[in-house]
Amino acid sequence: GENVEQHPSTLSVQEGDSAVIKCTYSDSASNYFPWYKQELGKGPQLIIDIRSNVGEKKDQRIAVTLNKTAKHFSLHITETQPEDSAVYFCAASNSGGYQKVTFGTGTKLQVIP
């Protein structure tokens, strides 16, 4: 089955700096890579996703990059703000009639004001 590794497990940055979280996956058949943000006491919520036919995707201060050859994908947050503090999960999926998604172990991001 799919295995997703995520690094780092914790990340502290100063407000306004950038944050980068990296993930690797094992199954070359995976073709959908979502990123979820989990705030304290809540369920995860999708913030951005990328499909395997795209190398990069941006949404305001958030961007994801995908290297299919190396089986790497990354989340980049620019101009970090205190409200970006949360746990972030990467995931990989082989899309089909349903989404059986394998999640990484999470990165706790702390943005220091």
Added chain:
Amino acid sequence: NAGVTQTPKFQVLKTGQSMTLQCAQDMNHNSMYWYRQDPGMGLRLIYYSASEGTTDKGEVPNGYNVSRLNKREFSLRLESAAPSQTSVYFCASSEWTGDYEQYFGPGTRLTVT
């Protein structure tokens, strides 16, 4: 729209007791999922239901059973709770096409003593 709702929010069980975690979604999604979240382990899939009338094991199904009661509801049952089942449980739902996003409920924090 309430999205995905879960009951109860908190529960304490003694070893050997049984209980059912309830989940309902009002988005007319076909697929539903149960995950457990443990520190350092990320989200691990317990069971999923690709569509009404079907259920399948995920990564960590031992000690659990599920029922897809109808399209809206998907319950998780612990027949004989063990301390190793202390965790936060999340239910999620998604659709088959277009928007692959999984929508998560707020979670149930379960402690088994």
